[in-house]
Amino acid sequence: MKPELVEIVVNDDRRYLPCSGLVSLAEVLRDELQLTSVKVGCSEGTCGACTVILDGEPTLACLTPAVACDGGSVRTVDGPGELQDLQCALQDALCEADAVQCGMCIPGIVVLVSSLISQGEIRVAEDIPRALIGSICRCSGYSRIVSVIEQVLASQPPTSRGTP
Ligand code: FES
Numbered sequence: 001m002k003p004e005l006v007e008i009v010v011n012d013d014r015r016y017l018p019c020s021g022l023v024s025l026a027e028v029l030r031d032e033l034q035l036t037s038v039k040v041g042c043s044e045g046t047c048g049a050c051t052v053i054l055d056g057e058p059t060l061a062c063l064t065p066a067v068a069c070d071g072g073s074v075r076t077v078d079g080p081g082e083l084q085d086l087q088c089a090l091q092d093a094l095c096e097a098d099a100v101q102c103g104m105c106i107p108g109i110v111v112l113v114s115s116l117i118s119q120g121e122i123r124v125a126e127d128i129p130r131a132l133i134g135s136i137c138r139c140s141g142y143s144r145i146v147s148v149i150e151q152v153l154a155s156q157p158p159t160s161r162g163t164p
C-alpha cells in the first residue's frame, strides 16, 4: 500500500511525512526525523518513555498512529516553545543532581512534567508521585528524580504553574 503523506508541525517545523498503516508517531519521529529523544521502551503504553506533546497534551507516541496526527502539532523535548525554559531547567537540575542513569525515561518525564506544571496539574510536591504513575524508571532513580522536580517546581513563579 502506498504511504500516505501526513502533515505534522514538529517543533515548529511543518513536515510532510510518508506514513503507512498503523505506523506509530514514535516510529515516524525517530525514523523519519531522527528525533531519538523520543524513546521507545515498551511499545504498549505502559512506560511513558515515548511521551510527547500532541496538540498541547502529553501523549504516548507509541500508541498514537501517525496518520491520526495529520494537521496536528507535536513537540518533543528537543523543541523550542513555551515549555522550553521549564524543560531546560528540569534537564539541567536532573543532570546536576546525578538523577540520570541510563536516561531512557528522562525525556518523557521532562516533557510530561513540564507540561503538567504549566497546566497546573502539578502545583505542589504531593502532586508529583501521582503525575509520574505512568512513567517507569527501570534504573529506580525515582527519589532523585522526584526531589529534582520538587526543587524546580519550588523555583517556578506561581503564574507559571497554571491557573488556580
Ligand atoms: S514506549 Fe510508549 S509507553 Fe512505553
Ligand code: FES
Residues within 6 Å of the ligand: 099, 100, 101, 102, 103, 104, 105, 106, 136, 137, 138, 139, 140, 141
Ligand atoms: S534513568 Fe534509566 S530508566 Fe530512568
